[in-house]
Amino acid sequence: RTNRTFTMIKPDAVKNGYTGEILDKIIKAGYKVIALKYTKLTKQEAEGFYAVHSDKPFFEELTNFMSSGPIYAAILEKEDAIKSFRAFIGATNPVDAAEGSIRKLYATSLGENAIHGSDSDENALIEGSYFFSKLEEVE
């Protein structure tokens, strides 16, 4: 069934000039853009977004990185969006990411891995509403 996912093009990919290519691939892969924004997280906002990881050893590194430069945040819609988008972006660690996936092509490292994709419908809603109001969603 058609559902939605939330994504961010992370600071490494933006800095490295991959935004255009990544958005092009997302659109060509059939994801409908429901909302899109260019923004930069403060350290505090990154901590809020990644609150579920606050007890992880990489939390400090993760939130420093995610607040280190501008990102693109988006809500996307497609048939089976959560699962298909996670396959499309590839494994968390680019070393393990499938050939042709976004992380294989553009990620720097496990921590600086170019792109985010929600892991469930519930988290897609929570994450999307962290960045967008209902009025910013185009049906």
Ligand code: CMP
């Ligand atoms: P993402 O799935 O977007 O959200 C959690 C992020 O934590 C994940 O991407 C990785 O970039 C990051 N992450 C996971 N494991 C590690 C790790 N061992 N060291 C640094 N960052 C990590």
